[in-house]
Structure formats: structure tokens, C-alpha cells
Amino acid sequence: MLRFLYVIFMNLFRAPYMITRMRYEADHADRFSEEERYKLVRHTIYLMKKSGNISTECYGVENLPKQGGYVMYPNHQGKYDALGIISTHKEPCSLVMDEKKSHTILVSEFVDLCQGKRLKKDDVRQALKIINDVAEDVSGGKKYILFPEGGYEFNNKNKVCDFKAGSFKCAVKAKAPIVPVALIDSYKVFNSFYFGKITTQVHYLQPLYYEEYKGMKTQEIAALVKNRIEEKIRNLLLQ
Helix, strand or coil: CHHHHHHHHHHCHHHHHHHHHHHHHHCCCCCCCCCHHHHHHHHHHHHHHHHHCCEEECCCHHHHCHHHHHCEEEECCCCCCCHHHHCCCCCCEEEEEHHHCCCCCCHHHHHHHHCCCCCCCCHHHHHHHHHHHEEEHCCCCCCCCCCCCCCCCCCCCCCCCCCCHHHHHHHHCCCCCCEEEECCHHHHHHHCCCCCCCEEEEEEECCCCCHHCCCCHHHHHHHHHHHHHHHHHHHHHCC
16 A cells, blocks of 8 residues: 555656547547557556565566457456556557446556446446456457455465355456456555565466357366465475
8 A cells, every 4th residue: 555655746747748648549549549548558567566666576478368359367356457567568459347337547547448347246237348348358358357256365474265166257258268367465565564676477378268168157167266375375485
């Protein structure tokens, strides 16, 4: 939390310009390509990382499918999670986010620039529409970040909580690759009292292709993806 306030303070001099620019490009998606908007998102994250003394190491990029859309399913540790993934994912990707947390300044601009989906957790009908919309986008070649835990604990110490089976319905519906993503020490950035140089890790694991999971229930898929992420984190922390 202290680092979040520190990063905001260190960027006050550029915030009016950057936020205005982000809002303008988000509101005029017809004038700016997906690549241009994503480039602005990544540049903003770069500035935040530089001013906050944050670095993110990336592993397993070779595991990302070379063609078509896919859904990335990471463990959830805090506010930096999506930023860490986007900073290491060169091709444009979008995300699904809790609607209640998506309307604060800067967060709203990030979501809209990526044309992300705002999920109302207590609205079953809207959640079904989000699933269908994401499935359609992924079928069309788009990449998404979706956090199957649905939330996170403050200062969670790399703990992985249970994955919600419903999170995997959009990938199943699109018959798309599922990419497990293991995040390490991401919680330290904005969701702990840690204050010092931070290095987080993003690990893209071997994807699950539709042929591998088509006979499985979503509960089984959720358990399998969670186990792979937990195993990766456990093995790395033991080194």
C-alpha cells in the first residue's frame, strides 16, 4: 500500500497528461488501433515500475500459443498482477475484472484501453453474458487474462486459493488453449508493507489445449490448473 501511494506521488507531475491521453485513446478506440492502445498501456506500466523500483522477470514465453486466441489463468496476489503480465506479454491482451474495483482513476483507463470486461459478481445473467462475450473474442483470436480465484488476500505470501470452476467456461466454450500463469512475489508490490527494491516473476506454463481437456468437467480443469501453478511456485520457492 505504501508503495502504491509512493508511485502515485512520484508520477504526479505526469499524471494529468498521461491519464488524459489514456482516457482519450480509450474513448476513441476507432481512431487508435489495438496495438497503439496496448503500447500506451505498457508504457504507463513501465513508468510505474521505474518510479517504484519494481522489476518483473519473465519465463516461459515460448509456451504461449503462436496462433489464435487463448485465456491466461494466473494465481491472484494483488493490484500488480495484471500489470506484471501485461508488461511481459508483447501481443495485445485484455482482461476480466471485478466491476466494483474497475472504476477508480487509472484502473478505469487501463481496463478501457484494453477493452476489458467488467464482471458483476452478484449478477448471474451479466456473468453469463461476459462468458459468452469473452468466448467469442477468444474464438476470434483475442487473448485474455482471467483470475480464477476471483480475489486475493492482503500480503498473501504466494498462497494459491481455490479456483472457481465457472472461470473456465469461456475457454471451454471457445475451445481455446488454457495457459496457466504462476505469479511469484507480485503481492509485494502494492499489497503488502514491503518497501524496497522488488523483483516479481511471471511464469507462463505449458498450455492445455482443447483436445486435452474436452472430456473434463470445469471443476476438474480448475483443479488441474491450480495444481500446476501451485507446484511451479512450490518448486521455485524451494530452490
